[in-house]
Amino acid sequence: MRNFDGIHPTVQIGDGVVLGEDIVIGPNTIIYDNVHIGSGSRIGANVILGEPCSGFYASSAGYENPVLMIGSGARIRAGSILYSGSTFGDGLETGHRVTIREGTSAGLNFRVGTLSDIQGDCYIGDYVRLHSNVHIGQKSKIGNFVWIFPYVVLTNDPHPPSNELVGVEVDDFAVIATMSVILPGIRIGQDALVGAGSIVNRNVEPESVVVGNPAKKVATVREIKSKKDGGAVYPWRHYFDRGMPWQGIGYDAWLANKE
Amino acid sequence: MRNFDGIHPTVQIGDGVVLGEDIVIGPNTIIYDNVHIGSGSRIGANVILGEPCSGFYASSAGYENPVLMIGSGARIRAGSILYSGSTFGDGLETGHRVTIREGTSAGLNFRVGTLSDIQGDCYIGDYVRLHSNVHIGQKSKIGNFVWIFPYVVLTNDPHPPSNELVGVEVDDFAVIATMSVILPGIRIGQDALVGAGSIVNRNVEPESVVVGNPAKKVATVREIKSKKDGGAVYPWRHYFDRGMPWQGIGYDAWLANKE
Amino acid sequence: MRNFDGIHPTVQIGDGVVLGEDIVIGPNTIIYDNVHIGSGSRIGANVILGEPCSGFYASSAGYENPVLMIGSGARIRAGSILYSGSTFGDGLETGHRVTIREGTSAGLNFRVGTLSDIQGDCYIGDYVRLHSNVHIGQKSKIGNFVWIFPYVVLTNDPHPPSNELVGVEVDDFAVIATMSVILPGIRIGQDALVGAGSIVNRNVEPESVVVGNPAKKVATVREIKSKKDGGAVYPWRHYFDRGMPWQGIGYDAWLANKE
Numbered sequence: 001m002r003n004f005d006g007i008h009p010t011v012q013i014g015d016g017v018v019l020g021e022d023i024v025i026g027p028n029t030i031i032y033d034n035v036h037i038g039s040g041s042r043i044g045a046n047v048i049l050g051e052p053c054s055g056f057y058a059s060s061a062g063y064e065n066p067v068l069m070i071g072s073g074a075r076i077r078a079g080s081i082l083y084s085g086s087t088f089g090d091g092l093e094t095g096h097r098v099t100i101r102e103g104t105s106a107g108l109n110f111r112v113g114t115l116s117d118i119q120g121d122c123y124i125g126d127y128v129r130l131h132s133n134v135h136i137g138q139k140s141k142i143g144n145f146v147w148i149f150p151y152v153v154l155t156n157d158p159h160p161p162s163n164e165l166v167g168v169e170v171d172d173f174a175v176i177a178t179m180s181v182i183l184p185g186i187r188i189g190q191d192a193l194v195g196a197g198s199i200v201n202r203n204v205e206p207e208s209v210v211v212g213n214p215a216k217k218v219a220t221v222r223e224i225k226s227k228k229d230g231g232a233v234y235p236w237r238h239y240f241d242r243g244m245p246w247q248g249i250g251y252d253a254w255l256a257n258k259e
Numbered sequence: 260m261r262n263f264d265g266i267h268p269t270v271q272i273g274d275g276v277v278l279g280e281d282i283v284i285g286p287n288t289i290i291y292d293n294v295h296i297g298s299g300s301r302i303g304a305n306v307i308l309g310e311p312c313s314g315f316y317a318s319s320a321g322y323e324n325p326v327l328m329i330g331s332g333a334r335i336r337a338g339s340i341l342y343s344g345s346t347f348g349d350g351l352e353t354g355h356r357v358t359i360r361e362g363t364s365a366g367l368n369f370r371v372g373t374l375s376d377i378q379g380d381c382y383i384g385d386y387v388r389l390h391s392n393v394h395i396g397q398k399s400k401i402g403n404f405v406w407i408f409p410y411v412v413l414t415n416d417p418h419p420p421s422n423e424l425v426g427v428e429v430d431d432f433a434v435i436a437t438m439s440v441i442l443p444g445i446r447i448g449q450d451a452l453v454g455a456g457s458i459v460n461r462n463v464e465p466e467s468v469v470v471g472n473p474a475k476k477v478a479t480v481r482e483i484k485s486k487k488d489g490g491a492v493y494p495w496r497h498y499f500d501r502g503m504p505w506q507g508i509g510y511d512a513w514l515a516n517k518e
Numbered sequence: 519m520r521n522f523d524g525i526h527p528t529v530q531i532g533d534g535v536v537l538g539e540d541i542v543i544g545p546n547t548i549i550y551d552n553v554h555i556g557s558g559s560r561i562g563a564n565v566i567l568g569e570p571c572s573g574f575y576a577s578s579a580g581y582e583n584p585v586l587m588i589g590s591g592a593r594i595r596a597g598s599i600l601y602s603g604s605t606f607g608d609g610l611e612t613g614h615r616v617t618i619r620e621g622t623s624a625g626l627n628f629r630v631g632t633l634s635d636i637q638g639d640c641y642i643g644d645y646v647r648l649h650s651n652v653h654i655g656q657k658s659k660i661g662n663f664v665w666i667f668p669y670v671v672l673t674n675d676p677h678p679p680s681n682e683l684v685g686v687e688v689d690d691f692a693v694i695a696t697m698s699v700i701l702p703g704i705r706i707g708q709d710a711l712v713g714a715g716s717i718v719n720r721n722v723e724p725e726s727v728v729v730g731n732p733a734k735k736v737a738t739v740r741e742i743k744s745k746k747d748g749g750a751v752y753p754w755r756h757y758f759d760r761g762m763p764w765q766g767i768g769y770d771a772w773l774a775n776k777e
Contacts, residue, residue, distance in 0.1 A: 001292050001324060002273040004311060010271075012528075012545050014520040027271050027289050028305075030545050030563050033519050042316055045289050045307060046546075048563060048596055052522060057560055057593050065519055075316050078307055078340055079356070081596055081614055096340055096358050097597070099614050099632050114358050114376050117632050117650050129420070132376050132394060135650060135668050147420050150394050150412050153668050153696050155714065159742060159751040160693055161647070161665050161758050166745075175419055178412050179440045179458075181697045181714050185745075196414065196440050197458035197472050199697075199715035213472050213715050213731050224418060227425075227444075233418040240420050260551050260583060261532040263570060269530075286530050286548050287564075301575055304548050304566060334575050337566055337599055338615070355599055355617050373617050373635050388679070391635050391653060406679050409653050409671050434678055437671050438699045438717075455673065455699050456717035456731050472731050483677060486684075486703075492677040499679050 014050065014065070020072060033065040038072030038090060047076055050084040053102045066102065083120065095132060107144070109243070122167065127244060131178075139167025143190075145237065145244070146170050149178040158184040171206070173237055180215075191235040193221050207235070273309065273324070279331060292324040297331030297349060307340040312361045325361065342379065354391060366403070368502070381426065386503060398426025402449075404496065404503070405429050410438040417443045430465070432496055439474075450494040452480050466494070532568065532583070538590060551583040556590030556608060565594055568602040571620045584620065601638065613650060625662070627761070640685065645762060655702075657685025663755065663762070664688050667696040667714075676702045689724070691755055698733075709753040711739050725753070 007025045014032045020039030025031075029043055032050035037043070049068060056063045066085035074092040076082070085102035091109035098112050101120030110124060113132035118124075122136055125144035130136070134148050137156035142148075154168040166185035170176070174188045177196040188194060192204045195211030195218075204210050209219040221234035233239050241247040246254030266284045273291045279298030284290075288302055291309035296302070308327060315322045325344035333351040335341070344361030350368035357371050360379030369383060372391035377383075381395055384403035389395070393407050396415035401407075413427040425444035429435070433447045436455040447453060451463045454470030454477075463469050468478040480493035492498050500506040505513030525543045532550045538557030543549075547561055550568035555561070567586060574581045584603035592610040594600070603620030609627035616630050619638030628642060631650035636642075640654055643662035648654070652666050655674035660666075672686040684703035688694070692706045695714040706712060710722045713729030713736075722728050727737040739752035751757050759765040764772030 001311065001315070001322060004291065004315070028287055028546055028564075032522065044310075046287075046305060046564060051562075051596060052519065056519070056522070063519060078310060079338070079597070097356060097615060115374060115633060119650075132378075133392075133651075149414075149416075149419060151410065151669065151697075155667075155696055157667075158745045159754075160667060160695060161754055161760075162751065163758070163760065164744070164746050177419060178414050179410075179438070179697070183714060196442060226423070227417045228423050233421065236418075236420055240422070242420075242422065260570065260574070260581060263550065263574070287546055303569075305546075305564060337569060338597070356615060374633060391637075392651075408673075408675075408678060410669065436678060437673055438669075438697070455701060485682070486676045487682050492680065495677075495679055499681070501679075501681065 008045075016065075017050075026078065032084065034084060035068045035070070037070045038074060040072050041070065041074040041076070043074070043076045044078035044080075044096075046079045048081040049076070051081050053083060053085055071108075077114075086120070089126070103138075111243075113150070125172070129243075137165075137167065139165050140170070141167055142170045143172040143174070145173045147175045147236075149176060149196075151179045152176050153181045155181060156184050173235060174204075175236065191221055191237075193224070193234065267304075275324075276309075285337065291343065293343060294327045294329070296329045297333060299331050300329065300333035300335070302333070302335045303337035303339075303355075305338045306335055308335075309343040310340050312342060312344055330367075336373075345379070348385070362397075370502075372409070384431070388502075396424075396426065396443075398424050399429070400426055401429045402431040402433070404432050406434045406495075408435060408437040408455075411435050412440045414440060415443050432494060433463075434495065450480055450496075452483070452493065526563075534583075535568075544596065550602065552602060553586045553588070555588045556592060558590050559588065559592035559594070561592070561594045562596035562598075562614075564597045566599040567594070569599050571601060571603055589626075595632075604638070607644070621656075629761075631668070643690070647761075649696075655683075655685065657683050658688070659685055660688045661690040661692070661708075663691050665693045665754075667694060669697045670694050671699045673699060674702050691753060692722075693754065709739055709755075711742070711752065 008027045010027045012030045016034040018036040025043040026045035029047040035050040068084045069087040071090035077096045079097040080094045082100045083102040086104040088106045089108040093111045095114030100118040103121040106124040107126035109127045112130040115133040118136040119138045121138040122140040124142045128146045130148045132150045135153040140154045156165040168182045169187040171190040173191045176194040180198040183201045187203045189206035191207045193209045198215040199213040200215040207221045226233045237251045267286045269286045270284045271289045275293040277295040284302040285304035288306040294309040327343045328346040330349035336355045338356040339353045341359045342361040345363040347365045348367040352370045354373030359377040362380040365383040366385035368386045371389040374392040377395040378397045380397040381399040383401045386404045388406045391409045394412040399413045415424040427441045428446040430449040432450045435453040439457040442460045446462045448465035450466045452468045457474040458472040459474040466480045485492045496510045526545045528545045529543050530548045534552040536554040543561040544563035547565040553568040586602045587605040589608035595614045597615040598612045600618045601620040604622040606624045607626040611629045613632030618636040621639040624642040625644035627645045630648040633651040636654040637656045639656040640658040642660045645663045647665045650668045653671040658672045674683040686700045687705040689708040691709045694712040698716040701719045705721045707724035709725045711727045716733040717731040718733040725739045744751045755769040
């Protein structure tokens, strides 16, 4: 396919850039200084990698762009902007016009959807899925296998505007549904489910289901049944495996093999 | 006006692209293989048309970009991305940085605002208006003359994450106000009005007004009166005509002529 | 740093553009006719300044782009689009992919975050801070030192769709927290605080705290205490000074000097 093969002649590449083998980069993409991209990666058009941190704007004299590390097999779609000074494990996949600021550390197979905005200074585990238009405030800490759906916001300022930022913590396997807000310092427990449109101002216990404004516990996840066949659907790791390391073998077998 | 006349020399055009007459395309726009654009269209800068589907990323060998059909008189504003494999009737108008994925079928005079994100595999009728930052999940089915306002999300997964996607259905003339979420499989009836900030977890009957979290029926649309002059304002098709096919003649006269 | 020094050779510049001294403009940025940029400004990559108004699309023959005035010391980050026909005081700072339409008048030190969408025909005072993904409807009127947090929408149509737009008014020092919707014509009083996830359908009195859907008054701002040390935190101008003109001297001393 024309314009999508090898490194397009319109691509701008800075100093200190390290590219692995078999990399495709689309038209008009800009790679600033000190970006490392792993082998087999596909970068779309109009992408910016290694966007300079705010220190550059304060004084460009003597500014040195921090390293941006992107693992192998990345899929970075058109229009996304990844700042310098972050690290991504293998298998990163982004939608369009994602913004990820400096100080972000994400594990393996991180997927982040169109328009999502990660404010940096945060930790993200393995196999985390952010859908479209998710906002992750600074100081957030997200475990492994967490799912966050569109228009969810993880906040961090307990009395805005202030200097006392306190991040949200989301434990492994938790699910946060569309258009929910998690207030500063709140912890979402393992396997918990936050229903759509919830405003969460208290910690959510493991395996709890909370909904509403303010969010209240209405069930445990094991009480939720499939609308299709009435069977159990949570904890989801026992009923869903697409793209997960236990795909085709099941969570328990994978876990047993792993240990 | 400089840089906005004819096809700018920085535009990239793939193979199998079919352009009608009198088309303007702004700087840095990329048109991938097999895109058809109707006569009289205006395409802004930094637009991507025919973005490759996910099949391309899985294996670019032998990948053939599906056709993207754009009718005549389109206005596609700067920064928008339309995937290959969709069809748009005449009079398409987009804001900036819209994303529309493959498998979208939209009728005549579709208008979609800045940052809206249509996930594909969905059906959209004639004269539909999506304002800024509307999110349309896969499998949504939207009738004719539907209005959806900013930050509304049409969801599709009844117990996320799952493989059982069930789309939302929005009937003709329905209106969904700002920051509402429509839960999976819900149907919004003809002429209904969903108030701002509603979380809708039950079907909404025709001409009903629902508000709240969860949304409850509070009135019929005919009970709503203008804050300006106390007159009736709904069903809106009898009181609003800008950009509609009944502009200047009224809905009833237009309908009578049409039948 | 390569690709970020002076005016990049890929920048497109229209007619009637007036550039001050010491300006940096990144790759692929487009400046249409009649844009004025003050000295010391830094413009990122893929920015569009002076985007043509809708009159251009209606008929490009004889279209003359209105002037876009940008004061000195601006920081406009990659991917933002500012229309022609607006005016910004000194010290403008934007995140990425901001959209600001024509007829916007903003004062000194306006900061507006990534993905925010200002629909134009609105007034914004001095030292206003919009965080990421804020939507400002047409006819909004925002005072000085106002803070608006992510995913807030200021609406304007009392019975959508209609032609009777009535803007929101936000008075000096007011704070609107994440994911709140302000309904058309509502006024948010000085020093008021709208809690996260509120749907505001009544005027909010000065120094009031409102929360919920619909929003109700739950306290005055002076009753809110710091979660860290139990001290007072509002009105915030007495407890927060970062980036404010009273930084380092305190609000009262600054005010006394000023008068």
